[in-house]
Every structure is written in C-alpha cells, then in structure tokens.
Amino acid sequence: MSRANLEPVAVAILAKAPVAGLAKTRLIPALGAESAAALQARLTARAVATACAAHCGAVTLWATPDANHPLFHEMAVRCAIAIAVQPDGDLGARMHAACAAAGGPVLIIGTDCPALATDHLREAAQALRDGHDAVVIPAEDGGYVLIGLRRPAPALFSDMIWSTSEVMGETRRRIAALGLARQELPPLWDVDRPQDLPRLRMLAPELLIG
Numbered sequence: 001m002s003r004a005n006l007e008p009v010a011v012a013i014l015a016k017a018p019v020a021g022l023a024k025t026r027l028i029p030a031l032g033a034e035s036a037a038a039l040q041a042r043l044t045a046r047a048v049a050t051a052c053a054a055h056c057g058a059v060t061l062w063a064t065p066d067a068n069h070p071l072f073h074e075m076a077v078r079c080a081i082a083i084a085v086q087p088d089g090d091l092g093a094r095m096h097a098a099c100a101a102a103g104g105p106v107l108i109i110g111t112d113c114p115a116l117a118t119d120h121l122r123e124a125a126q127a128l129r130d131g132h133d134a135v136v137i138p139a140e141d142g143g144y145v146l147i148g149l150r151r152p153a154p155a156l157f158s159d160m161i162w163s164t165s166e167v168m169g170e171t172r173r174r175i176a177a178l179g180l181a182r183q184e185l186p187p188l189w190d191v192d193r194p195q196d197l198p199r200l201r202m203l204a205p206e207l208l209i210g
Contacts (some may be wrong), residue, residue: 009105023041
C-alpha cells in the first residue's frame with residue numbers, strides 16, 4: 001500500500017451547542033425550542049459517530065458559542081476527540097480556522113446532514129490522498145455539506161454570502177480561479193427547514209423522538 005493511501009485526513013466538525021432558542025432556530029416553529037435543541041444534540045452525536053467510524057484521521061469538534069456544554073464534554077470523553085472553540089467571525093472565518101489548525105489535509109463538515117455516511121467521508125479523504133486539492137459534496141439547496149482541502153485556501157471562505165443557493169456555484173468559480181484540482185461527489189441534503197423534516201423522519205426517525 002502506498003504512503004498516500006495511509007495519509008491521515010483530519011475531520012473538523014463545526015457544531016452549535018444544543019441550547020433551546022439558539023440551536024436549529026428555523027425549525028422552532030415546527031418543533032418548538034426544546035425539541036429543536038434536542039434534535040441538534042442528536043445530529044451532533046451522529047456526525048461525531050460517523051466521523052470517528054470513518055477512521056480517516058483525527059477528529060476535532062469545533063464548538064460554538066463555547067465548549068462548556070455537557071454534550072461537548074460527553075463527546076470528548078466517549079469518542080476520544082478533541083474539542084476546540086470556534087473563533088469570532090462569519091462561517092467562512094470559522095471554517096478557515098478549522099482548516100488552518102488541522103496542519104494538513106482536512107475534511108470540514110457541519111452537523112446538519114444526517115445522510116452523510118462513513119463511505120462519503122472515506123471517499124472524500126481518498127480524493128485528497130489521490131492528489132486533488134479540494135473535494136466538495138454539494139447540498140441540494142445550493143450550499144455544500146462537506147469541503148475538503150489539502151492545504152488552507154482562505155480565498156474560498158472570505159467575503160462569501162453564506163446560507164444562499166449561490167454558495168456552491170461561487171465556490172466552484174473560486175476553486176477554478178485558484179487553479180485547484182477539484183473532485184466533486186454526488187449531492188446530499190441537510191436539515192434546515194420544516195420541509196426537511198418528513199425526509200428526516202423516513203431516514204432516521206430516532207433523531208426526532210422525544
């Protein structure tokens with residue numbers, strides 16, 4: 001087996017603390033604040049479990065607004081992962097910080113995509129090992145659920161208008177302008193809005209119990 005196939009690829013998970021009124025705010029009208037926060041906790045646990053089971057490399061949970069929530073401590077102990085605090089700034093600044101801190105190839109994910117599986121992470125990691133500079137899994141809503149980089153590329157994250165249907169298209173344009181070799185995997189879907197809940201109930205009803 002070649003050295004490239006053994007190269008670790010870190011996984012950085014950006015997660016919001018499951019605090020009622022702070023987490024999953026767009027789902028509060030459908031679920032209520034407490035249930036939306038409970039869903040955030042379960043989605044976070046699922047993302048961590050998936051990242052650890054993929055065995056791509058070291059896993060770091062980047063927490064916001066701080067790392068003191070009991071869920072984060074539980075994840076650190078139970079899954080033997082690192083916990084870091086997301087810095088100030090917009091989503092792009094926080095993703096770039098996670099990328100720069102990895103010190104090598106890294107996959108950056110959130111917690112909103114329950115369809116993201118170990119095979120997706122392994123395929124994305126292998127794309128970087130095979131020499132691609134960037135790998136992306138688009139989201140059906142026009143964003144992306146994963147971005148992986150062999151080295152930091154701050155231009156992909158700065159001055160981006162996030163949470164719009166233009167994010168993936170703009171990211172493709174920036175990757176091309178930087179001359180980066182890109183691998184793009186099939187799109188997945190995330191859970192952001194009440195209309196996403198029926199599909200979540202079909203995929204993973206246990207995430208909505210309670």
